[in-house]
Amino acid sequence: MRWRRLxxxxxxxxxxxxxxxxxxxxxxxxxxxxxxxxxxxxxxxxSSVSLRxxxxxxxxxxxxxxxxxxxxxxxxLVALSATAIALTLGATLGALAGYRGGWVDQLLMxxxxxxxxxxxxxxxxxxxxxxxxxxxxLVAAIAITHVPIYTRLxxxxxxxxxxxxxAEAARTVGNRPRQIVLIHLLPNCVPPLIVQATLxxxxxxxxxxxxxxxxxxxxxxxxxxxxxxxEGAGYVVSGEWWLVLFPGLAIMATVLAFNLLGDTLRxxxxxxxxxxx
Amino acid sequence: xGFGGYLLRRLLxxxxxxxxxxxxxxxxxYLLPGNPALVKAGALATPDVVRxxxxxxxxxxxxxxxxxxxxxxxxxxxxxxxxxxxxxxxEDFRQRVPATLELTLASLLVAVALGVPLGVLSxxxxxxxxxxxxxxxxxxxxAMPSFWTGLLLLYVFFYLLGVAPPPLGRLAADVTxxxxxxxxxxxxxALTADGVALVxxxxxxxxxxxxxxxxxxxxLTRMVRATMLEILxxxxxxxxxxxxxxRRRVVYGDALRNALIPVITVLGVIFGFLMAGNVVVEMxxxxxxxxxYAVTALVTKDPGPIQSFVLFVAVMxxxxxxxxxxxxxxADPRIRLR
Numbered sequence: 001m002r003w004r005r006l007x008x009x010x011x012x013x014x015x016x017x018x019x020x021x022x023x024x025x026x027x028x029x030x031x032x033x034x035x036x037x038x039x040x041x042x043x044x045x046x047s048s049v050s051l052r053x054x055x056x057x058x059x060x061x062x063x064x065x066x067x068x069x070x071x072x073x074x075x076x077l078v079a080l081s082a083t084a085i086a087l088t089l090g091a092t093l094g095a096l097a098g099y100r101g102g103w104v105d106q107l108l109m110x111x112x113x114x115x116x117x118x119x120x121x122x123x124x125x126x127x128x129x130x131x132x133x134x135x136x137x138l139v140a141a142i143a144i145t146h147v148p149i150y151t152r153l154x155x156x157x158x159x160x161x162x163x164x165x166x167a168e169a170a171r172t173v174g175n176r177p178r179q180i181v182l183i184h185l186l187p188n189c190v191p192p193l194i195v196q197a198t199l200x201x202x203x204x205x206x207x208x209x210x211x212x213x214x215x216x217x218x219x220x221x222x223x224x225x226x227x228x229x230x231e232g233a234g235y236v237v238s239g240e241w242w243l244v245l246f247p248g249l250a251i252m253a254t255v256l257a258f259n260l261l262g263d264t265l266r267x268x269x270x271x272x273x274x275x276x277x
Numbered sequence: 278x279g280f281g282g283y284l285l286r287r288l289l290x291x292x293x294x295x296x297x298x299x300x301x302x303x304x305x306x307y308l309l310p311g312n313p314a315l316v317k318a319g320a321l322a323t324p325d326v327v328r329x330x331x332x333x334x335x336x337x338x339x340x341x342x343x344x345x346x347x348x349x350x351x352x353x354x355x356x357x358x359x360x361x362x363x364x365x366x367x368e369d370f371r372q373r374v375p376a377t378l379e380l381t382l383a384s385l386l387v388a389v390a391l392g393v394p395l396g397v398l399s400x401x402x403x404x405x406x407x408x409x410x411x412x413x414x415x416x417x418x419x420a421m422p423s424f425w426t427g428l429l430l431l432y433v434f435f436y437l438l439g440v441a442p443p444p445l446g447r448l449a450a451d452v453t454x455x456x457x458x459x460x461x462x463x464x465x466x467a468l469t470a471d472g473v474a475l476v477x478x479x480x481x482x483x484x485x486x487x488x489x490x491x492x493x494x495x496x497l498t499r500m501v502r503a504t505m506l507e508i509l510x511x512x513x514x515x516x517x518x519x520x521x522x523x524r525r526r527v528v529y530g531d532a533l534r535n536a537l538i539p540v541i542t543v544l545g546v547i548f549g550f551l552m553a554g555n556v557v558v559e560m561x562x563x564x565x566x567x568x569x570y571a572v573t574a575l576v577t578k579d580p581g582p583i584q585s586f587v588l589f590v591a592v593m594x595x596x597x598x599x600x601x602x603x604x605x606x607x608a609d610p611r612i613r614l615r
Binding site: 125126202215216229238245256 | 420429572
């Protein structure tokens with residue numbers, strides 16, 4: 001029933017297909033990419049769209065389509081790991097703060113406030129600059145900036161759920177607090193978590209790309225969409241448009257797909273939020 | 278509760294937030310791998326030299342002592358030194374703030390001038406073609422990286438049409454900057470009636486402001502549309518319809534005025550967007566502002582400016598959010614009770 005709602009809407013179906021396509025490209029990169037991403041073609045350097053190189057080549061004659069496909073691995077992996085870490089950590093801390101209350105709650109919420117006092121991208125910039133450029137540090141930076149969203153979300157849900165009659169009942173029959181939280185309360189928080197994580201994936205992809213664009217994230221020769229755009233940026237003023245257009249399209253399509261899917265999931269899983277859009 | 282009490286309560290909340298911000302900023306500056314003593318000593322320094330510099334910088338002291346020195350330094354306006362320009366970071370900042378401010382204000386102007394009418398019209402003509410276009414822009418605008426839109430605009434307006442200047446800063450190379458009053462070239466040139474500088478400044482500001490303005494327009498349009506829709510459905514608007522008041526007066530008088538109040542709340546979010554967008558847009562157009570300065574310093578292994586930039590933006594962000602809350606409390610008395 002719910003699945004039908006998700007696929008029934010043409011736009012969200014397209015978004016779902018888009019995400020599957022990018023995931024497939026990332027998983028199967030070595031097999032679906034027409035060329036090796038690092039292979040240089042001396043006869044076709046900086047060449048435009050052609051049959052041999054469908055999306056053109058860069059200054060070294062590397063095939064852009066192949067580089068884009070391989071870049072999907074990095075972008076998705078970083079975004080997915082960051083989201084997974086932030087979700088696990090954020091939800092745990094949120095459950096702790098919401099159920100325990102008291103000084104634990106106070107301490108955690110002040111920390112969350114401090115992180116949220118920074119615009120997310122700016123903080124991610126500072127963290128990557130301090131930790132150094134590496135894929136793991138990029139994941140850490142994005143994860144840290146995303147933790148507060150989940151902590152606040154779960155804490156709010158916990159505060160509500162704690163007062164419900166079924167929580168009362170679970171307490172009365174002698175369940176321990178950890179059991180109540182894990183078995184009885186947390187499952188109710190799953191739908192808003194899924195919605196939030198889907199939307200956060202789009203934001204994470206944008207952050208990876210923007211950080212790499214300014215030279216703070218993924219470093220060459222590893223290909224990443226934002227970093228590829230940065231490499232192509234110098235050629236835009238001399239008319240080599242393909243080096244910028246295609247990586248940007250990849251970013252936009254991926255982010256758009258996650259955002260649209262997130263919006264639909266919210267309508268389906270979290271009916272209270274319907275119509276707020 | 279009166280506005281005075283609300284004001285006091287909200288002001289007091291700023292203190293722990295700022296303390297948290299400085300703790301994070303301190304950790305980023307001093308505790309993480311990019312050891313400032315190592316950076317200062319240079320690549321060839323022996324461990325002894327590094328230890329000596331650490332001692333001079335007070336990095337061998339206990340962490341709370343270091344933090345205290347960091348905060349008291351900040352209160353005196355000491356943001357550290359930039360090893361690439363060899364000058365205090367604060368001085369470099371002062372020089373570059375106007376460029377960032379000019380770009381930010383111009384982008385905000387673009388976003389408000391386009392986003393508010395678009396949001397209102399698409400709510401009034403719900404499900405019309407215009408509404409669909411505006412919703413598409415709202416969803417698509419958030420997904421487009423602004424460095425990419427910037428580069429596409431450059432391709433079209435500089436390379437293809439030749440109407441935009443090359444992305445090399447705030448003025449053409451042969452134009453002298455206007456006499457410095459505010460540091461905002463457009464305003465200074467207008468005030469001193471410097472026609473040449475004014476034209477050149479506007480010409481160079483055009484694409485960066487459009488790029489950043491477009492990025493910020495999306496959330497603004499969405500918010501205006503949503504609140505406007507909600508208010509058009511409200512009882513008092515229905516009553517106004519029923520009373521036979523003219524459509525124009527109901528929509529653009531009563532409804533619009535009330536719809537714009539909640540929009541104040543997105544201003545904080547928008548400021549965050551603008552600051553993030555500034556960094557990448559300044560990189561695309563070689564716009565000599567704070568973001569450009571911080572990022573280029575990092576390329577030369579100088580981490581000081583970027584951490585000061587992060588701190589600076591966060592402090593601004595805290596105060597913008599404070600201003601937003603106060604404005605909202607002033608405009609809507611119900612908020613003060615929460």
